[in-house]
Amino acid sequence: xxxVWIEDEPVVAARNFAAERxxxxxxxxxVAKLEKRLCRQVGQxxxxxxxxxxxxxxxxxxxxxxDSYGMLDILLKMQQRAPIxxxxxxxxxxxxxxxxxEHVLPEYLSKLGVPFHIENQDTxxxxxxxIAPGKTMCSLCSRLRRGILxxxxxxxxxxxxxxxxxxxxxxxxxxxxxxxxxxxxxxxxKLTSDDGHHMVIxxxxxxxxxxxxxxxxxxxxxIIPCTLCGSQENxxxxxxxxxxxxxxxxxxxxxxxMFTAMQNxxxxxxxxxNLHDFKGLKTTGVADDNGDMAFDPQPLPPTLPARSLQGLxxxxxxx
Ligand code: SF4
Numbered sequence: 490x491x492x493v494w495i496e497d498e499p500v501v502a503a504r505n506f507a508a509e510r511x512x513x514x515x516x517x518x519x520v521a522k523l524e525k526r527l528c529r530q531v532g533q534x535x536x537x538x539x540x541x542x543x544x545x546x547x548x549x550x551x552x553x554x555x556d557s558y559g560m561l562d563i564l565l566k567m568q569q570r571a572p573i574x575x576x577x578x579x580x581x582x583x584x585x586x587x588x589x590x591e592h593v594l595p596e597y598l599s600k601l602g603v604p605f606h607i608e609n610q611d612t613x614x615x616x617x618x619x620i621a622p623g624k625t626m627c628s629l630c631s632r633l634r635r636g637i638l639x640x641x642x643x644x645x646x647x648x649x650x651x652x653x654x655x656x657x658x659x660x661x662x663x664x665x666x667x668x669x670x671x672x673x674x675x676x677x678x679k680l681t682s683d684d685g686h687h688m689v690i691x692x693x694x695x696x697x698x699x700x701x702x703x704x705x706x707x708x709x710x711x712i713i714p715c716t717l718c719g720s721q722e723n724x725x726x727x728x729x730x731x732x733x734x735x736x737x738x739x740x741x742x743x744x745x746x747m748f749t750a751m752q753n754x755x756x757x758x759x760x761x762x763n764l765h766d767f768k769g770l771k772t773t774g775v776a777d778d779n780g781d782m783a784f785d786p787q788p789l790p791p792t793l794p795a796r797s798l799q800g801l802x803x804x805x806x807x808x
Contacts, residue, residue, distance in 0.1 A: 527704060528570075530693075550581075553711075556653035565577065565601070580607075608638075697744075
């Protein structure tokens with residue numbers, strides 16, 4: 490009996506070892522693919538929107554959340570391989586929220602070896618004092634934060650301010666503006682600040698949130714919770730995010746299709762007279778491939794991923 494045990498043991502161990510090695514190899518392959526995708530998408534966004542130019546000093550706003558950690562991480566990799574020279578400086582605004590672990594970011598950034606600046610400003614007390622209990626504090630809080638970050642950018646001589654919003658933030662903002670503000674307006678990948686003095690960029694514009702979640706888990710970023718201020722997370726944004734998740738679950742690929750649509754706008758087929766001269770519209774007598782087949786249903790382009798068309802069939806019938 491004992492001989493059987495002694496003989497069997499190494500065989501089982503060897504089999505487990507092989508399975509473990511395969512799992513580890515598969516996991517490493519997935520991580521390598523994820524890293525490649527993140528770098529490719531960030532590089533593509535930088536090129537498509539001319540986000541970073543030679544000699545730029547990019548102030549990377551780091552909050553301690555997964556998105557801004559991911560942005561800094563990928564930008565550092567891009568800096569190594571970019572054909573141009575540019576500087577990065579990480580900046581965190583410590584808003585003095587109760588329980589904010591102020592040692593976490595300085596320790597992490599020092600270990601990373603990236604230049605950084607921690608700005609200490611007690612906006613938490615100001616917001617608490619000015620906003621009645623129970624009311625949402627976010628709008629005043631973000632206004633104060635924005636002003637401080639622009640001032641810090643000036644003091645540091647930063648030519649670009651990088652924010653960690655990703656593809657899903659942009660789609661959510663698009664629907665929030667449509668549903669609650671009556672505007673077809675999203676979150677741009679690059680814009681000038683409201684005071685006209687700063688250039689703001691969003692290098693994660695093409696990156697899906699689920700990839701940032703996976704990257705944060707793999708890199709084990711020291712995440713700082715974003716609920717320290719005690720404010721309710723924006724309920725409308727939560728609802729829109731849930732709606733988009735539900736659509737994606739039901740019709741896989743729809744998020745990507747919606748994101749493509751945001752980069753493929755036809756002002757002549759909307760109703761904004763500031764963007765298209767409807768009043769002055771004249772017939773040209775010349776055939777136009779992009780013209781409207783006014784009496785026919787609009788055909789869906791064959792380039793759309795088949796899976797994302799599933800939920801659109803009913804739309805095609807009623808157009
Ligand atoms: S959640 Fe808190 S920290 Fe964030 S903007 Fe709102 S009030 Fe400010």
